[in-house]
Amino acid sequence: MFVSDTYDQAEGFHAITNCLPEVTELIICNFSVVDQTAAPPGKNVIALATQLDYACYDEWKRHLPLEDYLEKREAIALEYVHRAERLLPGLSDHIEVMEIATPLTIERFTLNPRGTILGWEISEDRFLDLDSMVTPIPNLFLAGAWTRGGGQSNAILSGILTAFRILRQRDSKPQQEEGSTLLIPGDASFASPAGSQ
Ligand SMILES: Cc1cc2nc3c(=O)[nH]c(=O)nc-3n(C[C@H](O)[C@H](O)[C@H](O)COP(=O)(O)OP(=O)(O)OC[C@H]3O[C@@H](n4cnc5c(N)ncnc54)[C@H](O)[C@@H]3O)c2cc1C
16 A cells, blocks of 8 residues: 655655655555465564665765664654554554664665665666576576566566576577586476486
């Protein structure tokens, strides 16, 4: 659920670029709706999120001592909980565990530049690059968010395209130079790499 206090998109964007977390759009997502094992019965995993320019956090990183950073981070998280309570009254009384992440956290755990959650920019060139899964090493292919652009749909699509690419190569070039046997699960040669069955 996306919760915005304004219908003016320019105002929302201004809040993102000017580091105003108390104004930016709030995203409320209950993961337990799609995964009932995410939390014990009767409980839910709820994420509250927003978008904010990395520059806001870069400032924190450069100028704030760790304790101040953690304090500020928690204050903003509680502000989000407070905002969410307009739609989920009493939410704060039911929180048992709360984890807080900023782009600095994501940068630290994923090594994604500037804490981006999606990875590379999804540019037209990259998205349409049908060779993004190919590497200079024969029969080594790539799949995932770092090939065509980030995000779950892109990662899934890249897996499908890579599988098709492998199958196409297999069908157009049945077997190959010495030392570069293409192994595909399901093939007889997969169980017996030397193909000598
Ligand atoms: C906080 C957050 C929120 C997000 N929200 C969204 C969203 O709302 N919508 C959206 O579309 N995308 C979202 N994304 C992005 C999306 O999750 C990623 O783009 C996508 O999961 C990437 O898929 P992937 O398969 O390339 O990599 P991953 O999902 O990262 O999978 C890589 C796997 O490889 C494993 N691995 C790593 N190293 C090794 C190793 N040496 N040996 C064996 N295994 C290894 C890892 O444990 C992991 O399971 C979000 C990301 C984050 C961090």
